[in-house]
Amino acid sequence: MRQHPPSVRDQCAQSAPYVRTIIGGALDAIDGAAAWVGAITSTMAPAVTELATANARRLIELAVRATPELERVHIRVIPESTGIRVEVSHPGGPLEPTRGSSSSIWATLSSQIQDFGSRHSPQSGHVMWFLIPPREVGDRMNASVAQYPYVIAWTGEAVQQSLTFRHHPEVGGLRLTYRDPHPEDWVYGVLRARHAIARGHGRPQFHRVHTLRQWRCMEYRLCQVCGRSAVDPDTGRTWWLLAADASSPGQGYTNAPPTCRDCIPRASTQCPQLHDTAAVYSAAACEPYAVLGTRFIAGVGGPVPLEEHTAQVPLDAFRALATVLAEQLVVRLAGLRREDLNMSQASR
Numbered sequence: 001m002r003q004h005p006p007s008v009r010d011q012c013a014q015s016a017p018y019v020r021t022i023i024g025g026a027l028d029a030i031d032g033a034a035a036w037v038g039a040i041t042s043t044m045a046p047a048v049t050e051l052a053t054a055n056a057r058r059l060i061e062l063a064v065r066a067t068p069e070l071e072r073v074h075i076r077v078i079p080e081s082t083g084i085r086v087e088v089s090h091p092g093g094p095l096e097p098t099r100g101s102s103s104s105i106w107a108t109l110s111s112q113i114q115d116f117g118s119r120h121s122p123q124s125g126h127v128m129w130f131l132i133p134p135r136e137v138g139d140r141m142n143a144s145v146a147q148y149p150y151v152i153a154w155t156g157e158a159v160q161q162s163l164t165f166r167h168h169p170e171v172g173g174l175r176l177t178y179r180d181p182h183p184e185d186w187v188y189g190v191l192r193a194r195h196a197i198a199r200g201h202g203r204p205q206f207h208r209v210h211t212l213r214q215w216r217c218m219e220y221r222l223c224q225v226c227g228r229s230a231v232d233p234d235t236g237r238t239w240w241l242l243a244a245d246a247s248s249p250g251q252g253y254t255n256a257p258p259t260c261r262d263c264i265p266r267a268s269t270q271c272p273q274l275h276d277t278a279a280v281y282s283a284a285a286c287e288p289y290a291v292l293g294t295r296f297i298a299g300v301g302g303p304v305p306l307e308e309h310t311a312q313v314p315l316d317a318f319r320a321l322a323t324v325l326a327e328q329l330v331v332r333l334a335g336l337r338r339e340d341l342n343m344s345q346a347s348r
């Protein structure tokens, strides 16, 4: 027994948030559900309809295939002030093995959409989502934007960080927070710097890293130059450019995201965190280790910055984390290996 998709017209008569449910394993319902996402999007931001439809279809198919017939996949389209959020939830665990089909889903998404991710919640199960700003579309990933490194910030993405200290019971003292905090501002127990997501707006800032894109590169092992996967499909290892003297044998820490093999020649000349002594490595694994950011102390007129952009705080240093605005994620690399690529090989 398969659920027949209601007509697009029926669905558009709903009010936000738009919710649709399909049965696990119902492969014949995938296209209808993706078209439904597109129909809703077209009423709010026509320019992004195609982008929303194609990427919703990817997530829906992944979820439907992973969900048994007795269970349900829920699709939500949520208009937000910053864009259109599409969420696909299904019971069960994450669909992101370190290699294979679903990690390439994120790699595909990242080449088209800047804000996406997944989370687990007791009520909804595993939720995969993406958010498309309606205005992003005109110059989305066009050639003039794509020539700049994925990880850098643009002047049009700057946000006023309105910070304060407030008492927090778990910290047992003051904790740095936004004046209008949202739960998603904290990641790994640390306050994360906000950035607008509008790559290509304003001027590229070669010496500033976009916090959310840097974070995403680390968590999904995406290339800091092109935003696609930096995992070598043949070996499962991740390509990394590192300062040649920075690593002890076999391991190391870095705030510079990976660089895919194709981008290695370009990265060494363009990326803000690299310099002439960068050498090519590959890593077997990486895990979050610390954050790099700005440490604050309480002052009369509000938080006073110390160690701007340079405070590195391990993720297990709970007291210190409460005083830091995290700007970059630092990962620990395991199974690090020096690769003997010369640049002509690397650019094959």
Ligand SMILES: [Zn+2]
Residues within 6 Å of the ligand: 223, 224, 225, 226, 227, 228, 259, 260, 261, 262, 263
């Ligand atoms: Zn790349």
